[in-house]
Amino acid sequence: MKSKMTARQRQMIMLLLDSSEEITAAEIAGNIGVSVRTVHREMEDTEQILHDFGLALSRKSGKGIQVNGAEKELERLRIFLQEEKPEAFSGEERQIFELCSLLEAKEPLKLFALSHTLKVTVATVSNDLDELEPWLRKFGLQLVRRRGYGVEITGSEADMRRALCRLAAEHLDQSDLVSRVPRTGGHIVFRKLLSAIGQIRLLAVESLLWDMEWSWTSELTENVYMELLLGLSVCVRRGEIGMVLRSPEEASSLRKSGYRNISGSEQFVNRLEEKLELKLPKTEILYIACLLDRAQESISSADFVYGDxxxxxxxxxxxxxxxxxxxxxxxxxxxxxxxxxxxxxxxxxxxxxxxxxxxxxxxxxxxxxxxxxxxxxxxxxxxxxxxxxxxxxxxxxxxxxxxxxxxLNQLSRKVRAILVCTSGLSSSRLLGERLRKEMPQLEIRGNASWYEAARMHKEDYDLIISTIDLPLEKDKYIKISPLLTAEEIDKLMRFIHNMTQREEDSGALPEQDQLTAAEAAEDRIRSYRGLLNEIEGLLESFRCCPLDNDGTDLPDTIRQMLDKLRGSGVTDAPEILVEKLLEREKMASQVIPDTGLALFHTRSSNVLKSSLTAYRLKEPLILNGNTEVGTILLMLAPRTLPKESLEVLSEISAMLLDTELVHLLEKGTESEIRTCLSAGLLHFFENKR
Missing domain, CATH: 1.10.1790 (PTS-regulatory domain, PRD)
Structure with a gap:
């Protein structure tokens, strides 16, 4: 039988025992001051502890969790909890604490000091450090231990920051990072990690980042935006405690080429220093420029949904x-x-x-x-x-x-809702579909990141539904768990009822409903028109051309393909497109599996209108190691595109898994290829309706 459990597991079990009915993971998290994610992470070990006492956990969808078992066994567990002194930390918690302490230490730490703080033996701490060494080596860091000297982490400051960011990504929710309400009652390890990454400054840094009004930041995915924000927050925290980069070489270790955002970084650092009353060395400007460059480059690496x-x-x-x-x-x-x-x-x-x-x-x-x-x-x-x-x-x-x-069971909806769900795109879509099924009066307008939701115009939605605390006033949104329990459905129903009642009292709802219905119809008509215009434009301009590339390499072959587009108004800077297409080819294979066909594609501000062309090579190119490619399909599109155009381009990419189209691209006539494309895109359009 287990004789030890962590303090957190003890709290969770006591809550379950004290509850006469099911209790949700969200309620457990709220009671013990951790995230729902942490509760689920602990649940497996907690279930094993209960099993050792002859008890079991019962999970009921829509209701929650409950301990089941004989009263005799329940009483035995209660007595054990009263007598047992829990361990202060789990092994994982100890290692997080040790990493944070060492990464922030300016001189070696004594093992005894760590063991005293963690209430374990020196041998336990030493064993923890053995397990941490491989993890640290992934970031180019070394763990130095010498008798009488202590223990320290050595390596570049940039690598230490990378390690801190990874530690936060592995153990914290976005809710932990962006919530306005600090978890002052949270676990000491939780607070230690939040402090090490500068969470207290994170929202101020985010506000400054948004105020820079760089056009490219709005194109970042939520994950990339959070990575950038976390990197900037860690940079500020390290600057505040004097852990700064000492040389330009160390600052530029994240890049192998020149900087794109030096000027922007300098402006950002100036505002940062003024708002937060700190002074950063010039090397930090280079470092922040690296962070901005990497984030911006992520946009070009995701040219189409179907890139690889x-x-x-x-x-x-x-x-x-x-x-x-x-x-x-x-x-x-x-x-x-x-x-x-x-x-x-x-x-x-x-x-x-x-x-x-x-x-x-x-x-x-x-x-x-x-x-x-x-x-x-x-x-x-x-x-x-x-x-x-x-x-x-x-x-x-x-x-x-x-x-x-x-x-499959979507129904009509009336209340416009925006979802904010940080567990990822998959969980937000699952939650969205469950909401639609359970509450057909909802119209899920889409998913938003927490920072987009915080700045949305009220005219764009009726309701924000979030699975995390948002940096908004509590009456501006409603928070639920990703599992959507029965209690939360009732809570949402009451919220919507009260909201619509207020609008009816003010006389706003009938007019709004009429406008919403009219706008929805107009939106669909515009969407259909956009789809048809994009399809028609691509099919009309499609060409399949022979290309004499004998004796030329890949860059020159691409130049010849772009030269064929001269005078068509597709691009004003073909050489820039050559670089982008080659960069894309290095990132991932462009070859269609088991064929001699490759798709080269990019989106760029130097592309003036969408274009789809095919080129039959006189001399096959060897790509992807040893694959002979005889035909290249070239797809170009402007950087900024309406969603309808993106959908059409993505559909064409998906059609390349159709063996008939691939065969025609390799051997068929231009007319046959256009006919096949037309049939596939017509089917796509009819399904969209």
């Missing part, structure tokens, strides 16, 4: 496997396809980098979607990937497929 053809093929095969096992026509759900492409690319990167993957909803998903979980696990295994996929990632995929299944 091999990735698209993986998504296609996964979807087909799920269709065969369930009979549900997932392949017709474009929202699912887009979501899977976005998620799987990030998931593969996380797995290959060895990043710790956490999914706070793993337990509930396994329980509530056990059949679908097994189906998706089997489908993933069938793909034959060269790396194991953990259950946490399978659960994320289940969210996508679960949301797709829920979409």
């Amino acid at each position: 053809i091999a990735l698209m093929d993986t998504v296609y095969r996964l979807t087909e496997q799920a269709v065969q096992r369930t009979g549900i026509p997932f392949q017709g759900d474009r929202i699912l396809r887009e979501g899977l492409l976005e998620h799987i690319e990030l998931a593969m990167r996380r797995i290959r980098e060895g990043t710790r993957i956490r999914n706070p909803l793993l337990g509930p998903i396994r329980k509530d979607y056990h059949y679908l979980f097994r189906i998706i696990r089997d489908s993933v295994e069938e793909l034959g990937l060269d790396f194991p996929v953990p259950d946490e990632e399978i659960a994320f995929l289940v969210m996508h497929f679960g949301a797709s299944a829920e979409r």
Whole structure:
């Protein structure tokens, strides 16, 4: 039987025992001062402790969690809790505390001092440090330990900041970072980590970043925006405690080429110093310029939703496997396809980098979607990937497929709602579909990041539904858990009822309803027109040309392709496009699997209008190691595009998995290719209606 448990586990068990009915994870989190994510993370060990006492956890979808067992065993556990002194920290908590302490220390720390603070033996701390060494080496850092000297982390300041940012990403929610209400009653380890990353300054830094009004920041994904913000916050915190970069070489270690945002960084640092009353050396301007450059470059690396053809093929095969096992026509759900492409690319990167993957909803998903979980696990295994996929990632995929299944029952809606959900795109879509199903009066207008929601115009929505605390006044939004319990549905119903009642009393609702219906009809007409205009323009300008590339390399072949577009008004800077297309090719294979066809594509401000052309090469190129490519499909688009244009371009990319179209691109006539494209895009348009 377990004789020790952490203080947090003890608190959770006591709450469960004291409750006469089910209690939600959100309620447990609120009572003990941690995030819902942390509660789910602790639940597996807590369940094992209860099992040791002959008890079990019962989870009821929509209601919550409850301890079940004989009264005799329940009483025995109560007595044990009264007599048992819990461990102050779990092993994971100790290591977070040790890392934060060492990364902020200006001189070596004594093992005895750490062991005294953590209330464990020196040997325990030494063992913790043994386990931390491989993690630190991933960031180019070394753990130095000498008798009589103590222990310290050595390495560059830039690498120490990278380690802190990764530590925060692995153990904190976005809610922990952006909430206005500090968790003063939270665990000491939680507070230690928040302090180390400068959370107290984070919202002030974010406000300054937004006030810079750089056009590119609005194009960043939520993940990239948070990475940038976290990097800036850590930079400020390190500056405040004197841990600054000492040389330009150290500051520029994140880049191998020149800086794009030096001027912007200098302006930002000037405002930062003025607002926060601190002084940063010139080297920090270079460092912040690196952070800004990396964030901005992430935009160009995500030119189209369907960038990596091999990735698209993986998504296609996964979807087909799920269709065969369930009979549900997932392949017709474009929202699912887009979501899977976005998620799987990030998931593969996380797995290959060895990043710790956490999914706070793993337990509930396994329980509530056990059949679908097994189906998706089997489908993933069938793909034959060269790396194991953990259950946490399978659960994320289940969210996508679960949301797709829920979409079959969409109903009419009246109240415009925006979702803010930091567990990721998959969980926000699953929550959105469950909301639509349970509350048909809701019109989910889309998902927003916390920083977008904080700045939205009231005219754009009636209601913000968030799974985290937002930096807004409490009456500006409603907070629920991602699992949408029965109590939260009631809470939402009351909120909507009260809101609509107030609007009816003021006489605003009838007019608003009329405007909303009219605007919705006009929006659909505009969307259809945009789709048809994009389809018509691409089909009319499509050309399939022979290209004499004999004796030329890839860069010169691309130059020849762009030269064919001269006079068409597609681009005003072909040489810049050559660089972007080559950069894209280095990032991921452009070759369609098992074919001699490659798709080269980019979006750029130097592209003036969308273009789709195919080129039959006289001399095949060797790409992707050893693949002979005889035909290149070139897709170009402006940097700023309406969503309808993006949808059409993405659909064309997806059509490249159709063997008939691939065969025609390699061997068919221009007329045959255009006919095939027309039929596919017509089918796409009719399904959109």
